[in-house]
Amino acid sequence: MNNDWGGLRVEDIHSADFFIIGIPYDAGAGTRRGQAAAPSYIRNMSYKLPSCTRKGIDLTNLRLFDLGDVEINQQEIFATIKNIEKKLDERCGLARTIMIGGDHSVTYPSFKKASGQRSTGLVWFDAHPDVLDTYQNSKYSHGSPLRRIIEDTHIDTDNIMLVGTRFYELDEFNYIKSKQIYEMPAYEINDSIEYATKFSTRVNEIASRVDQLYVSIDIDVIDSGLIVGTGAPVTGGITPHQLFTMINVIPPKAQYFDIMEYSPICDFNDIGARFILVLLSEILSNFK
Numbered sequence: 001m002n003n004d005w006g007g008l009r010v011e012d013i014h015s016a017d018f019f020i021i022g023i024p025y026d027a028g029a030g031t032r033r034g035q036a037a038a039p040s041y042i043r044n045m046s047y048k049l050p051s052c053t054r055k056g057i058d059l060t061n062l063r064l065f066d067l068g069d070v071e072i073n074q075q076e077i078f079a080t081i082k083n084i085e086k087k088l089d090e091r092c093g094l095a096r097t098i099m100i101g102g103d104h105s106v107t108y109p110s111f112k113k114a115s116g117q118r119s120t121g122l123v124w125f126d127a128h129p130d131v132l133d134t135y136q137n138s139k140y141s142h143g144s145p146l147r148r149i150i151e152d153t154h155i156d157t158d159n160i161m162l163v164g165t166r167f168y169e170l171d172e173f174n175y176i177k178s179k180q181i182y183e184m185p186a187y188e189i190n191d192s193i194e195y196a197t198k199f200s201t202r203v204n205e206i207a208s209r210v211d212q213l214y215v216s217i218d219i220d221v222i223d224s225g226l227i228v229g230t231g232a233p234v235t236g237g238i239t240p241h242q243l244f245t246m247i248n249v250i251p252p253k254a255q256y257f258d259i260m261e262y263s264p265i266c267d268f269n270d271i272g273a274r275f276i277l278v279l280l281s282e283i284l285s286n287f288k
């Protein structure tokens with residue numbers, strides 16, 4: 001008997017309902033780093049993963065297989081990308097995959113590998129749209145992963161939705177418009193009591209057109225006054241409740257989730273780590 005991942009961790013890879021993968025990389029972040037420490041930090045606290053959700057859903061018969069962390073080369077992005085691909089190849093069967101970052105730059109290679117030959121929709125929860133052409137002289141930082149995905153995978157931009165956004169460079173604003181990317185900015189979610197219906201309608205439309213969904217959650221989508229443990233905090237965000245409400249209506253085609261940008265050294269009282277463990281339980285509860 002173990003208490004890892006709320007006691008849901010199993011030893012038999014073939015029995016897994018979910019795979020957990022850590023990506024301890026933060027060379028793509030700006031001046032506030034520490035995201036590389038997140039996977040082991042969350043793993044150490046994972047005994048606090050609730051096995052019963054806020055709505056009373058019992059998760060105790062779900063089985064999580066922890067594949068450990070991707071081997072990281074902080075100096076060599078392409079070596080790291082190769083290792084992310086290798087780690088995803090260690091999986092077997094049809095279990096869903098949840099990745100824990102790491103800064104958001106690694107969602108580009110993760111998505112690229114995950115989508116492969118399958119048509120894939122992408123739900124991107126973030127304060128920032130992450131569509132800068134370059135940031136800090138790099139095309140592979142956490143300012144650009146969505147731009148790289150659009151340029152370098154087969155994704156149809158109709159099948160992308162940006163959720164909770166509120167902090168742009170003007171170029172990004174124009175880029176989103178020119179690509180006609182569907183967006184539910186943070187102010188719209190905060191202004192509307194119908195946000196969950198609107199989100200649900202759109203995500204189900206996308207799901208009906210694709211083989212699978214990839215859901216990427218940058219934790220800075222949450223108002224940074226509530227979750228401070230992140231590298232690029234932005235005020236005016238959504239609440240954990242609003243995020244959970246939207247997560248709870250994500251349809252079964254969601255095969256991949258990632259939870260990015262948590263930085264333990266920027267956190268206070270482990271509130272961000274505890275938030276991530278509750279968020280995980282909300283994700284798991286969708287597939288009961």
Ligand SMILES: [Mn+2]
Nearest residue numbers: 104126130218
């Ligand atoms: Mn991001």
